[in-house]
Amino acid sequence: xxxxxxxxATIEALPYMLGGVGWTAVILLGALLVGFALGVPLACAQVYxxxxxxxxxxxxxxxxxxxxxxxxxxxxxxxLLPLVGIDSALAAGVIVLGLTSASYQSQIVRGSIRSxxxxxxxxxxxxxxxxxxxxxxxxxxxxxRLSIPGWSNEFSILLKDSALLMxxxxxxxxxxxxxxxxxxxxxxxxxxxxxxxxxxxxxxGIQLLRWIERKVRIKGYSQEGAM
Amino acid sequence: MSANDVxxxxxxxxxxxxxxxxxxxxxxxxxxxELKVLIGPSGGGKSTLLQCMNFLLPPDSGxxxxxxxxxxxxxxxxxxxxxxxxxxxxxxxxLFDHLSAMENVRIALTKVKGIPKKAATExxxxxxxxxxxxxxxxxxxxQLSGGQKQRVSVARxxxxxxxxxxxxxxxxxxxxxxxGEVLTVIKDLAKSGMTMVMATHQITFSAQLASExxxxxxxxxxxxxxxAVLLAESANSRTKDFCAKINELGxxx
Amino acid sequence: MEEYWLFASERxxxxxxxxxxxxxxxxxxxxxxxxxxxxxxxxxxxxxxAWVRRVADIxxxxxxxxxxxxxxxxxxxxxxxxxxAGHSIVLxxxxxxxLGFALCSAAYQSEYVRGGLLSIRAGQxxxxxxxxxxxxxxxxxxVLPQAIRRSMPGIxxxxxxxxxxxxxxxxxxxxxxxxxxxxIAKATWRPVEAYGTVAIYYLVLVTLAMWLLRWAEDYFxxxxxxxxxxx
Numbered sequence: 048x049x050x051x052x053x054x055x056a057t058i059e060a061l062p063y064m065l066g067g068v069g070w071t072a073v074i075l076l077g078a079l080l081v082g083f084a085l086g087v088p089l090a091c092a093q094v095y096x097x098x099x100x101x102x103x104x105x106x107x108x109x110x111x112x113x114x115x116x117x118x119x120x121x122x123x124x125x126x127l128l129p130l131v132g133i134d135s136a137l138a139a140g141v142i143v144l145g146l147t148s149a150s151y152q153s154q155i156v157r158g159s160i161r162s163x164x165x166x167x168x169x170x171x172x173x174x175x176x177x178x179x180x181x182x183x184x185x186x187x188x189x190x191x192r193l194s195i196p197g198w199s200n201e202f203s204i205l206l207k208d209s210a211l212l213m214x215x216x217x218x219x220x221x222x223x224x225x226x227x228x229x230x231x232x233x234x235x236x237x238x239x240x241x242x243x244x245x246x247x248x249x250x251x252g253i254q255l256l257r258w259i260e261r262k263v264r265i266k267g268y269s270q271e272g273a274m
Numbered sequence: 275m276s277a278n279d280v281x282x283x284x285x286x287x288x289x290x291x292x293x294x295x296x297x298x299x300x301x302x303x304x305x306x307x308e309l310k311v312l313i314g315p316s317g318g319g320k321s322t323l324l325q326c327m328n329f330l331l332p333p334d335s336g337x338x339x340x341x342x343x344x345x346x347x348x349x350x351x352x353x354x355x356x357x358x359x360x361x362x363x364x365x366x367x368x369l370f371d372h373l374s375a376m377e378n379v380r381i382a383l384t385k386v387k388g389i390p391k392k393a394a395t396e397x398x399x400x401x402x403x404x405x406x407x408x409x410x411x412x413x414x415x416x417q418l419s420g421g422q423k424q425r426v427s428v429a430r431x432x433x434x435x436x437x438x439x440x441x442x443x444x445x446x447x448x449x450x451x452x453x454g455e456v457l458t459v460i461k462d463l464a465k466s467g468m469t470m471v472m473a474t475h476q477i478t479f480s481a482q483l484a485s486e487x488x489x490x491x492x493x494x495x496x497x498x499x500x501x502a503v504l505l506a507e508s509a510n511s512r513t514k515d516f517c518a519k520i521n522e523l524g525x526x527x
Numbered sequence: 528m529e530e531y532w533l534f535a536s537e538r539x540x541x542x543x544x545x546x547x548x549x550x551x552x553x554x555x556x557x558x559x560x561x562x563x564x565x566x567x568x569x570x571x572x573x574x575x576x577a578w579v580r581r582v583a584d585i586x587x588x589x590x591x592x593x594x595x596x597x598x599x600x601x602x603x604x605x606x607x608x609x610x611x612a613g614h615s616i617v618l619x620x621x622x623x624x625x626l627g628f629a630l631c632s633a634a635y636q637s638e639y640v641r642g643g644l645l646s647i648r649a650g651q652x653x654x655x656x657x658x659x660x661x662x663x664x665x666x667x668x669x670v671l672p673q674a675i676r677r678s679m680p681g682i683x684x685x686x687x688x689x690x691x692x693x694x695x696x697x698x699x700x701x702x703x704x705x706x707x708x709x710x711i712a713k714a715t716w717r718p719v720e721a722y723g724t725v726a727i728y729y730l731v732l733v734t735l736a737m738w739l740l741r742w743a744e745d746y747f748x749x750x751x752x753x754x755x756x757x758x
Contacts (some may be wrong), residue, residue: 122722210594234605357659368650382658416751
């Protein structure tokens with residue numbers, strides 16, 4: 048075994064790989080945000096909307112949880128997006144991951160909303176609040192806090208799925224791993240390097256979410272959301 | 275065999291958890307038909323004693339005789355056979371969650387005693403009848419109240435035809451209004467001559483039925499005698515002190 | 528628009544149907560090996576010696592913490608470069624895929640197995656002992672019936688994920704559904720029809736699997752072990 052060659056190849060590739068981390072981070076954040084911005088309204092629609100609306104959301108969730116991400120990437124990047132003039136691989140990646148994440152995030156938030164005690168909304172309505180205000184100021188603040196563990200999971204999944212963007216040539220970690228490994232003939236070292244990078248990112252993400260959880264914690268609020 | 279034969283004898287059982295010596299030199303004799311009641315503060319060793327008596331917790335030292343035969347607990351066969359003869363009722367019922375009431379009573383009959391299914395089912399239903407749960411035989415633990423679960427667990431233990439029944443605070447986990455139905459079952463058992471050792475806080479109830487009170491504190495058997503003697507007007511016993519304290523807190527009969 | 532779709536799918540569907548078989552050859556062994564290894568790992572993580580638990584936990588952390596793509600890449604491209612005493616293992620694309628899927632899926636499944644085992648309330652072991660049951664009898668009649676029911680939803684979902692992520696095998700050149708779709712898209716210059724149709728294939732597979740899982744959960748359902756009525 049030639050550890051020296053592997054080691055020097057790794058060190059040489061360091062800056063290039065770290066550049067990949069930057070791209071991965073952008074993809075991840077973009078997807079999470081899109082997923083959040085879309086997922087929360089979808090969740091509210093599913094819990095409080097009219098039957099037709101609920102059906103539509105259900106259909107959306109079924110579609111984006113049923114079609115593999117890889118298929119979506121090719122479909123959007125090579126097929127659908129060019130029809131509307133978008134040719135950026137990064138955009139395609141963020142859109143696909145974001146739309147899929149929205150379907151999962153909507154289920155997380157939906158579960159949190161449903162776990163809240165019924166009386167919360169009743170009390171809000173009794174005070175004369177409109178449903179919209181009640182949801183915004185009473186339900187969501189609680190439901191979103193309850194959803195943090197679910198997001199921790201979602202973050203981890205998105206981080207791993209971001210590696211799929213290599214197939215549409217987004218220069219994130221995995222894409223760069225493959226190209227460096229090809230150049231230096233050190234696939235073992237590069238693969239291990241990539242694994243370590245993903246581990247570190249996962250760790251950072253978990254710590255970040257824990258920090259957020261601490262920041263928004265309400266004293267004495269039980270995790271079950273009961274009154 | 276006379277009615278006064280010693281069925282179960284334990285001699286100097288000891289048990290420690292780490293440096294905590296929970297059970298110290300526990301010794302007692304149990305004759306056929308007797309009901310001995312373990313009384314005392316929580317943590318006093320009552321539960322540990324009972325669980326050592328059927329080897330659920332292996333004692334660090336001490337010996338046990340059943341019907342005059344010393345039990346060699348190292349021998350697995352002997353151990354399992356011993357446990358079939360010494361039944362146990364738990365504070366938390368511990369019914370098998372995935373089996374109906376009838377199946378709970380039947381499973382040890384078929385799997386441990388090897389009785390054919392049909393006969394086992396009949397026996398199981400008979401035991402459920404005895405504790406008043408025949409009507410709920412098809413229900414699952416998730417569908418039963420605490421008192422009902424405990425009664426099923428009694429049926430399950432009785433189906434094994436035990437020589438001795440150990441009861442570890444059988445009503446302590448029950449809501450007050452459910453305690454009565456379980457106490458009724460225990461009373462019937464005592465009247466029918468079942469040999470039992472029971473740990474409980476139900477003093478008034480036990481005083482009527484018990485052959486002997488055994489007061490335990492900090493792992494030691496402090497005193498033991500008939501309820502009449504220990505609770506007499508003139509008695510100066512620890513048992514009386516303890517019971518007085520419980521009564522102050524409104525113990526229900 | 529309609530004929531467009533139908534016409535193109537005349538040229539797409541035959542190719543996909545052939546690839547469907549390859550996908551099946553990929554998914555079924557992966558699922559079976561994954562379940563076997565997942566159950567073993569789950570059991571070891573709950574009942575094994577301390578060092579065994581450590582090793583199993585590390586395995587799970589490793590395979591859950593890294594992207595499946597990286598793992599597949601490793602087994603197919605990197606493994607041949609590791610030589611011990613002059614010998615190295617070279618896996619073909621199918622073998623590498625099945626190995627990668629099985630190892631990854633097993634890591635996730637062990638979580639559910641572990642959860643199922645831990646969900647059994649401790650007192651039931653005491654009750655089984657008190658009735659004179661041997662350890663083997665306790666495992667057969669108390670542990671398994673409950674653990675299997677509790678871990679079924681999780682493991683079922685894992686297999687559904689496997690169906691979707693089997694598409695990753697196309698990245699290491701396996702001509703399963705997704706791989707075939709790529710070839711067809713290149714050959715016919717019709718990405719929307721090609722990828723749209725294969726999307727429908729996967730959708731159907733996944734939905735069938737979900738129905739099957741739901742049916743299985745209901746079949747084994749007992750009061751106290753009901754299917755959670757989400758979705």
